[in-house]
Amino acid sequence: MSIAVSDTAFHVIDLETRLPFHFGTVEVTVIPKVFLRVDAIVDGTHQEGTAMGGLIPGWFFKDPEMGVETGYRRMIEVFRSAATIARDLPPEPTPFDFWRSLYDGQRSWAADTDHAPLLWSYGVSLVEQALIDAVCRARGTTFGEAVRENELGIDLGSVYDELASYEPMDLLPAEPNRSTAIRHTVGLDDPLTSADVSGERPDDGLPVTLAEYVRADGVDHFKIKLSADRERDASRLARIADVLADEGVEEYRCTVDANEGYDSAAAFRRQWESHADDSGLADLFDRLTYVEQPLPRDEAFTPETRDVFTGWDDAPPIIIDESDGTVDDAGRALTYGYAGTSHKNCKGVFKGLVNACLVAHRNRTDDDREYVISAEDLTTVGPVELLQDLAVTATIGADHVERNGHHYFCGLRALPKEVQEDVLTAHGDLYRRENDDGGFPTLDVEDGRVELGTTVDAPFGVAFSPDLSQFTPLDEWLADGPV
Numbered sequence: 001m002s003i004a005v006s007d008t009a010f011h012v013i014d015l016e017t018r019l020p021f022h023f024g025t026v027e028v029t030v031i032p033k034v035f036l037r038v039d040a041i042v043d044g045t046h047q048e049g050t051a052m053g054g055l056i057p058g059w060f061f062k063d064p065e066m067g068v069e070t071g072y073r074r075m076i077e078v079f080r081s082a083a084t085i086a087r088d089l090p091p092e093p094t095p096f097d098f099w100r101s102l103y104d105g106q107r108s109w110a111a112d113t114d115h116a117p118l119l120w121s122y123g124v125s126l127v128e129q130a131l132i133d134a135v136c137r138a139r140g141t142t143f144g145e146a147v148r149e150n151e152l153g154i155d156l157g158s159v160y161d162e163l164a165s166y167e168p169m170d171l172l173p174a175e176p177n178r179s180t181a182i183r184h185t186v187g188l189d190d191p192l193t194s195a196d197v198s199g200e201r202p203d204d205g206l207p208v209t210l211a212e213y214v215r216a217d218g219v220d221h222f223k224i225k226l227s228a229d230r231e232r233d234a235s236r237l238a239r240i241a242d243v244l245a246d247e248g249v250e251e252y253r254c255t256v257d258a259n260e261g262y263d264s265a266a267a268f269r270r271q272w273e274s275h276a277d278d279s280g281l282a283d284l285f286d287r288l289t290y291v292e293q294p295l296p297r298d299e300a301f302t303p304e305t306r307d308v309f310t311g312w313d314d315a316p317p318i319i320i321d322e323s324d325g326t327v328d329d330a331g332r333a334l335t336y337g338y339a340g341t342s343h344k345n346c347k348g349v350f351k352g353l354v355n356a357c358l359v360a361h362r363n364r365t366d367d368d369r370e371y372v373i374s375a376e377d378l379t380t381v382g383p384v385e386l387l388q389d390l391a392v393t394a395t396i397g398a399d400h401v402e403r404n405g406h407h408y409f410c411g412l413r414a415l416p417k418e419v420q421e422d423v424l425t426a427h428g429d430l431y432r433r434e435n436d437d438g439g440f441p442t443l444d445v446e447d448g449r450v451e452l453g454t455t456v457d458a459p460f461g462v463a464f465s466p467d468l469s470q471f472t473p474l475d476e477w478l479a480d481g482p483v
Contacts, residue, residue: 001153003098004091005131006046007039008083010474012045015381018202018410022189031056031379032072032482034079035468036126038086038200040134049134050465051126052384053346059322060119062260062297067086075122076474078115082106082123086131094153095135099128099350107302111150116297117325118347125348127387129460132349136338136459141389143460147353159354160331161360163361173397176456178241179449180393181400183221183255184213184407189234190204192243204410205434206442210240214405217445221400222254223292223376230271234278238317241284253287253400255374258294260322265308268294290317290339290372297323301336309337311353317372330355334362335361343396345380345389356396375401381409382431382441383466385421390430391461394452403443403450411442414472427454 014032021028028053032055040047057071085105092098103124110120136146146152148169153396157164163171191197191209206215226233226242244252262268272291274283300323301303309315317339324330327348330341340359345354352373359373374399382384386405393401411434412420422432424441429451432444444452455461472480 001093001094002041002043003095003131003135003479004041004089005038005086005091005127005440008087008130009037009184010083011035011037011080011467011468011471012474012477013414015409015414017408018204018206019109019208019408020189021379021408028058029066029396029445032330032477033077033381033385034126034474035384035466035471036130037468038083038127038215040131040138041091042135042138042305045138047134047138048465049130049132049137049382049460050462050468051129051242051388053126053134054379054385056363056379060116060122063088063156069482073478074115075119076478077148078106078110078120078123079126081086081120082127082380082459083400085109086127089411095131096153098131098352099124100158102127118297118322121325121327121348121351122346125158125346128291128349129345133388133462134146135461139464141459142363142457144395144456147172147395151268154350154353156354159351160358161326163354163357166357166361168353168357171360172353172395176391176394177397178394178453178456179389179451180375181221181449182217182397182443182445183223183375183400184210184217184218184219184404185402185404186210186225186258188225188227192431195235202410206406206410210244211247213247213354214244215354218447219445220249220250220252223402224254224256225318226256226258226261228258228271230274233271234275234281237275237284238278238280241281245283253289255292256288257292257321260293260296261270261292263296264299265295265302265305269308269312269315270363271343282479285437288316290374292318292319292342292376293321293323295323297325301332310338317370317373319372321376327351327354331358334358334371338372340374342374342392343398344377344378345385345392346377349392352392353396372403374398377402378404379452381405381407381428382412383415383419384462386443387427387430387455387461389461390450390452391458396455400446406443407480411440412426421472422464424459429453437469438441 375393
C-alpha cells in the first residue's frame with residue numbers, strides 16, 4: 001500500500017447549544033464544528049475522506065483569562081499546521097506510518113510554539129481521522145475489519161515494547177459492539193428535577209433534567225462531575241442517588257470526573273476517603289467504576305502523585321484524561337499508579353487503539369490490578385464526529401460511552417436539511433425523528449442504549465459522504481470574525 005495526501009479543505013458550522021455549557025466560570029452557548037476533507041492518494045487512486053471536530057478552547061487550555069476568539073484561532077492554527085505537514089509528506093507504506101510521520105512533524109513544529117501536546121496532537125488526529133475514512137472507502141472495508149486484519153499497519157511495539165509480539169486482533173474483541181450503553185453526564189449545574197430548572201425551557205420537546213432523561217431514555221449509566229468542594233460534592237452525590245432511587249433506577253453504574261479539580265494527590269485522597277466513609281454515599285460508591293483526572297495536568301506526574309497513588313491500597317481505579325497528551329502518556333500513567341486512560345478521537349485514533357491493546361494486555365498478565373480504557377466525549381455530534389468516535393469505541397469493546405451531545409444540542413436541527421435526511425436514511429438505527437411530522441434527527445436512545453449496526457458496517461462510522469459545500473469555508477468564517 002502507498003498513502004499520501006494531496007489536498008485538504010476546512011469548513012465550519014456554528015452550532016448553538018440548547019442549554020448553556022460551562023467550563024469553570026465560562027459559559028458557552030455556541031460551539032463551532034470544523035469539517036476537514038482530505039484528498040488522499042491510496043495506491044495511486046484519489047479518494048476523499050472526512051473528519052469533524054469541535055472548537056472547545058476551555059478544555060484544551062483551562063485558562064480563564066483567554067478570550068474565546070483567541071482560543072479558536074490557536075486551535076485553527078494547529079489544524080492548519082497538521083494539514084500543511086500532511087500535504088508535504090512523501091508517500092508512506094501504511095496509514096499508521098503516515099500518522100507517525102505526521103505526528104513527528106507536528107511535534108517538531110509545535111516545539112517552537114507554546115502549544116501543549118494535548119492541543120497540537122488534536123490537529124494530527126483530525127487529519128488522521130479523515131485519512132482513515134479515505135483508506136477504508138478506497139479499500140472497500142469497515143474500520144473494524146481494517147483494524148482486525150491490520151490493513152492500517154498498526155505497529156503496537158513501536159509505542160510499547162511489551163506489545164511487540166502482538167497484532168491488534170490478538171488483544172481487541174473479535175467483533176465490534178453493535179450497541180452500547182450511553183453514559184449520561186450530570187454536570188455541576190445540570191438540573192436534577194423540574195424544580196431545579198430556572199428560566200425558559202428549550203422549545204424542542206427534548207429532556208432537560210436528569211429525572212427526565214431517566215424516564216425518556218432509560219439511561220442507567222452516569223458520569224458525575226465533581227467540584228472538589230467536599231461538602232458541595234457530598235450533598236450533590238447524595239441528591240443524585242436520591243433522584244435515581246425515586247425514579248426506580250436500582251441497577252446503575254457511574255463514574256466521576258474531577259476535571260483537574262484537586263490541588264494534589266494527597267488532597268484528593270483525603271477527600272475521597274471522607275466520601276467513602278459517608279454512609280449516605282455508600283450505595284452510589286458501590287456502583288462506581290472509576291475516577292477521571294482528579295489532578296491538574298502539571299500535578300498528574302509528580303513524585304508525590306506517584307507515592308500517593310502507588311501506596312494507596314484501597315484506591316478506586318483512577319484514570320487520566322487531560323494529561324493524556326502524547327502518544328505514550330497512558331503507559332507512563334500506569335507507572336504512577338493510575339489504572340488507565342480515556343479514549344477520545346480528538347486525542348488520536350491510533351493512540352486510542354494502542355492504549356486499548358495495552359490495557360487488555362495488562363489485564364491479562366497482571367492479576368493484582370484492574371486496568372481501564374474508558375470512552376469519553378461530552379459534545380460530539382453528527383453527521384461525522386459522533387459516528388466516527390462510536391466506530392472506534394465499538395471496535396475497542398467499550399460497553400458504555402459518555403455521550404451528551406444530544407443533551408447540549410438540539411439533535412441535528414441546525415444542519416442543512418439534505419444532511420439531516422442523509423443521516424436518517426443511512427443511520428436510521430442510531431437516529432430517529434423527533435416527531436412524525438418531518439421532525440429533526442436526534443439520537444435514538446432506548447433503554448439506555450443506542451444501536452451501532454449501520455455505524456460499524458460503514459467505512460469509518462459514516463455510510464455517506466456529506467457535501468461540505470453547504471458549510472462555511474474556513475477562511476470566510478475567520479474573515480467574518482469567529483463568534
